[in-house]
Amino acid sequence: MPDFPAWVLSCLLVACLGLAGGARDAHARHVKHGVHNVAARQGRAARHHHHHPLRRLPPLPPMKTVSSTWSQHGLASWYGTRREIGHRTASGDVFDPTAMTAAHRQLPLGTLVRIRAASTGRSVIVRINDRGPYRGRRIIDLSPAAARMLGLMDRGTMMVDITALPPGGASQG
Known part of the structure; x- marks a missing residue:
């Protein structure tokens, strides 16, 4: 093996360590921004819905409590394929x-809500158990059970009014 001056060996050692560090940094960037961390960035609830990724909305922070006067009007859909x-x-x-359940982006899990179809007036009470x-x-x-009772299965989506019920309020009416 040829004799190299100490400074040449030192430079080679530093260069090799620098390359290894760069590879580690590149891997860290890949993990941070790549597929390895998608589930962590999207949150647990997002993993349960298999919609087109370009149309995915960002998760909202869940509410801690719900006012007795809370209500919302908007578009409802149903989910529950074999997947x-x-x-x-x-x-x-x-x-x-x-089960008479539903997914909402913000309502606390376990909240009971009344869903009323704006077009037909039919209503159901469901428990929020998903995001x-x-x-x-x-x-x-x-x-699917709640959607069927509202007549939503064949339509896909419909306008609804959502009203939060007080704890134990499922029998109110």
Whole structure:
């Protein structure tokens, strides 16, 4: 092996360590901005909805409490394809298409709400147990059971009025 001056060996060592550090930094950037961290950036609820990624809305911070006068008017849709059945919702429940449940972006999990179809006047009471919808102007995603009772299954979307019920208020009317 040829004799190299100490300064040449030192330069080579520094260069090699610098390259290794750069590779580590490049990997860190990939993990931070790449597919490895998508689920962490989108939050747990976003993983439960499989909509077009370009139309996905950013998650909103959940409300801590709901006023007894809280209401919302907007577009409802339903979800519950084979892909969701059996998966866990944001509340930890296993998704059940026969349950009277819904996904809302902000209402506290466990909140009971009355959903009234603006066009027909039909209403149902559902429990918020998931997060979503994250698509377009939609404000709530209903389970197939709730959607069926409102007549939403064939239409896909409809305008609804949502009213929060006080705890134990499902029987009020």
